[in-house]
Amino acid sequence: MSIPVLTFFNNKGGVGKTSLIYHLAWMFASLNKRVIIADLDPQANLTASFLDEDRIESIWNSPQPGSTIYQSVKPLTGVGDIAPPIYQEVIPGLYLLPGDVALSSFEDTLSTEWPQSMGDHNLYRPMRILTAFWQALQMAARETSADIILVDIAPNLGAINRSVLLATDFVAIPLGADLCILC
Ligand SMILES: Nc1ncnc2c1ncn2[C@@H]1O[C@H](COP(=O)(O)OP(=O)(O)O)[C@@H](O)[C@H]1O
Ligand SMILES: [Mg+2]
Structure with missing residues (x-):
């Protein structure tokens, strides 16, 4: 499940x-x-709201397999498999999968595989890449016995976001209260 x-x-x-x-x-x-x-x-603002600068610096400067979401899915760009995500415990029961500025570089991999996933042969690699975020999120949720996964994404319609939306059950769309030009 x-x-x-x-x-x-x-x-x-x-x-x-x-x-x-x-x-x-x-x-x-x-x-x-x-x-x-x-x-x-990839701007990692949510990460910055949960972790202090020293912690973020150590995570980003000493990358290990799975230490950020990007580090989890990165092996797929070669011949490796998803690295189990390493989560940060904020308090018991509340866990963060840290963001990573380097995640932007996965956009190209996803963009390349997206059209391949609609081809009629050899769908194995495209499907593995397109479902990578779903796999990584579910692995972390199983590991922590989580009840729910909350995901923050950047404001664009790029391949990373489309792939995250594939992994999503529910979407919330916050709306900014701008000035009303008719008022
Ligand atoms: N409910 C709110 N009322 C007023 N200001 C808010 C509210 N929620 C967020 N903000 C402010 O709006 C700005 C953008 O919020 P943020 O959460 O970073 O938006 P997004 O993730 O959509 O880019 C921040 O400065 C934040 O402090
Ligand atoms: Mg934001």
Whole structure:
């Protein structure tokens, strides 16, 4: 059985996606729900709201297989398999899969495999790449016995986001309250 994935998305930035996930994560934890938070925005703002600078610096400067989501899926760009994600415990029951500026480089791999996945032969590699985020998220959720996975993504319609949406059960679209031009 897969663990439900709730992704916050809007093609517009600055509408409160990251802030909402941050607060919801704490609220779920306070209700005794076990939560995985996955930062799939290469700007990694959500990661910066949970971890201090020294911690982030050590994660990014000494990459290990699985130490960020990017490090989990990176082996797929060669001949390797997904590295089990290493999660950061914020408090017991609340776990973060850290974001990574390097995740942007996975965009090219996904863009290449996307059209191949619609071909009529040898779909094994394209499907492995396109479902990589789903695999990594579910692995982490199983490992931590999570009840829900909350995912933050960047404001664009690129291949990373499309692939995350493939891995998603529910999408929340926060809307910014802009000035009304008719008021
Ligand atoms: N409910 C809110 N009311 C007012 N300001 C907010 C609210 N939620 C977020 N913000 C502020 O809006 C800005 C953008 O929020 P952020 O969560 O980073 O948006 P996004 O992830 O969609 O880019 C931040 O400065 C944040 O502090
Ligand atoms: Mg954000």
